[in-house]
Amino acid sequence: MVDQNIVSDLNKQADAANLVGMLEKIAQQFQGKAVFTTSFGIEDQVITDMIFNNNLDIKVVTLDTGRLFEETYKVFNRTVDKYGKMVEVYFPKHEAVQKMVTEKGPLSFYLSLENRKECCNIRKVEPLKRALAGNECWITGLRASQSENRHDLDFFVWDAGFQLVKFNPLLHWSLEDCQKYVKENNVPYNVLHDRGFVSIGCAPCTRAIQPGEDFRAGRWWWENNSKKECGLHTHQE
Structure with a gap:
């Protein structure tokens, strides 16, 4: 079982300029016990491209809630076709x-x-527990600028709820950085991003945002007093 004290050492070794190198180190250090969860949003597609193109020993998994957009299934299919993984x-x-x-x-x-x-x-939460079971490092597409709850994240944090290390490689990337990477590397992406959807979840619970709205405004848009998280990322330490 992984020791949470490893988090401090990992953060000291973090190299924001070499994300592929960081992912390679994680694959080597956790040897088959590192898992990346993708929802096929633009951030996740960046990380998927890095993992698959470099043949890293990192499992890529997704949660199908049964309520996803058709466009999400299409980018899922294009991703599998492109990388053959x-x-x-x-x-x-x-x-x-x-x-x-x-x-x-x-x-x-x-x-x-x-x-x-x-x-x-x-x-989402119960399937995630099964997806993470037996793993020691969980890689996510979280970015600090996505919401107030994520501003104070580090590259590596200890997730007490799931009892593993959480790695956020895109922590300091902007949305524009992700868009540039996807364009330059011909990475499949969800066309809903072109229609104002910045955070894409279940179809009944997600809408496009308007100029000037908060990044998370399109998620659970009918709620006014929620922190707009579904329970996957509670950042318990």
């Missing part, structure tokens, strides 16, 4: 989804914050 899929447990929808209807998440978090937990 496997993206492992984790679905929610069908019994839990059936029970929730049967008892509360298909749109219960609009009715209360409690209902929305229940849906996120069933469709």
Whole structure:
């Protein structure tokens, strides 16, 4: 089992100018126990390109909530076609989804914050727990500028909830940096980004944002007093 004290050493060794090198070190250090979770957003596509193009020993997995946009499935398909690599899929447990929808209807998440978090937990958090089980390092596409909750992140943090190291290689990248990388390297990306969607999740819970709106304004847009997180990234240390 990984020791959380390793986080300090990893941050001291972090080299923001050489992200591929950092990913290579993670693959070597954790030897088959490093996993990257992608939702096929533009940040995740940057990291996927780095992992697949360099044949790194890092598992790439995704959570299929059953409520994704058609455009997300299309970029998933284009990604697999381009790199010829496997993206492992984790679905929610069908019994839990059936029970929730049967008892509360298909749109219960609009009715209360409690209902929305229940849906996120069933469709995303529980599958993530299975995806992370047995791993020691979780690689994410989080960026510091995405939300207030993410401003104070480090490259490496200890996730107490999942008991592993979390690595945020794109921490100091801007959205424009990601867009430039994708264009220059011909990386498949979700066309919803061209329509004002900056953060893309489940279709019923995501909308495009307007100029000047906060980055997370398009997620759970009907909520006013939420920190706009689904429970995957709570940054517990």
